[in-house]
Amino acid sequence: MKYSVFPSIDGKISKLGFGLMRLPKLYEGKEDIDYNEAEKLVDLAYKSGVNYFDTAYVYHNGESEIFAGKILKKYPRESYNLATKLPGWAIKNHNKTVDELFEEQLKKCDVEYFDFYLLHSVNRDIWNTFSSVKAYENLKEKKKEGKIRHLGFSFHGDFELFKELINDYEWDFVQLQINYYDWEADNAKDFYKLLEDNNIPCIVMEPVRGGSLHKLNEEAREVFANLSDNTPASYALRFVAQLPNVLVTLSGMSTYEQVEDNIKTFNECKPLTEEEKEAIEKANVLFRKNFAIPCTSCKYCVTNCPQGIDIPTCFAAFNDYNKTRDLDDLNRTYITIPKDSRAHNCIDCKACMEHCPQEINIPRKLSQINDLTK
Secondary structure (H helix, E strand, O other): OOEEOOOOOOOOEEOEEEEOOOOOEOOOOOOOEOHHHHHHHHHHHHHOOOOEEEOOOOHHHHHHHHHHHHHHOOOOHHHOEEEEEEOHHHHHHHOOOHHHHHHHHHHHHOOOOEEEEEEEEEOHHHHHHHHHOOHHHHHHHHHHOOOEEEEEEEEOOOHHHHHHHHHHOOOOEEEEEOOOOHHHHOOHHHHHHHHHHOOOOEEEEOOOOOOHHHHOOHHHHHHHHOOOOOOHHHHHHHHHHOOOOEEEEEEOOOOHHHHHHHHHHHHHOOOOOHHHHHHHHHHHHHHHOOOOOOOOOOOHHHHOOOOOOOHHHHHHHHHHHHHHOOHHHHHHHHOOOOHHHOHHHOOOOOOOHHHOOOOOOHHHHHHHHHHHHO
């Protein structure tokens, strides 16, 4: 396993981080974690040198933090880095205080401190919530008390707000969505460059864009198949891992095979060759033609949908349809989604949109899917 060493960060951090948001589940369509299978993945990662584990208050309907506490407890506390995040929506919608949430997270994770702690999914609205309760100031005090070793935030807002946060506050690190799809299209490179210019280490989330840069479409996959037997995901991971200011690249691993493949990639962690860079650009163009809805299946929308619609699964069915335009195939897939979880249940309340990091107009897309599947 390759490691990052930054002057401002204590110790060596594995370049591959385990995101505990897409763990194996006991039941399809539910968030209950299959502890036996998930523990095997964490054990393999840890024994292969991964020492960064990332969870959050909302992952797996709150079970991810509990899982992290139970599974990592068998390892020496100083041997791994645990990251979790402060949920602004819980402050805004449920009147919870920063202290209440933080203490709850310590208890769930069964630790006395967090190595990395983030203000979660910051945009203008969420930052206003954090500012109103002086969350930043509170967490800085917790850092002085030793309950937080490194303080940062994950970001899904506009560039002007990002510049304000970087210029007006002190951060140990920042977590950004970076991948070769977003590098140019969503100006991920500008966000990354600002961190690099300010010597703030970058943690990368969604390097494979929720798995979509592994699945791709047939034409894009063929580009990589002509290069080697390496998976499309491995090229996406190497694209971000080679950036000099990246501290760790997170991967939300769901299967034993994914963990094995990612470990192989980060054991070598070779810089991309010119031929591989050209292949990534070509695959990106081919993929972009057919990529309909930029959903990463983070499920923040599902957690906040009063109707319980399985939005990511509806979007995945639509994206598959968008590659072939085969309505019969779409309907065959769509009817496997429980009726109560389908697009027609949308009441256009827009509660989902407030929590979508990709800023997708979810009700409009659900309406489009509903029209196609009537």
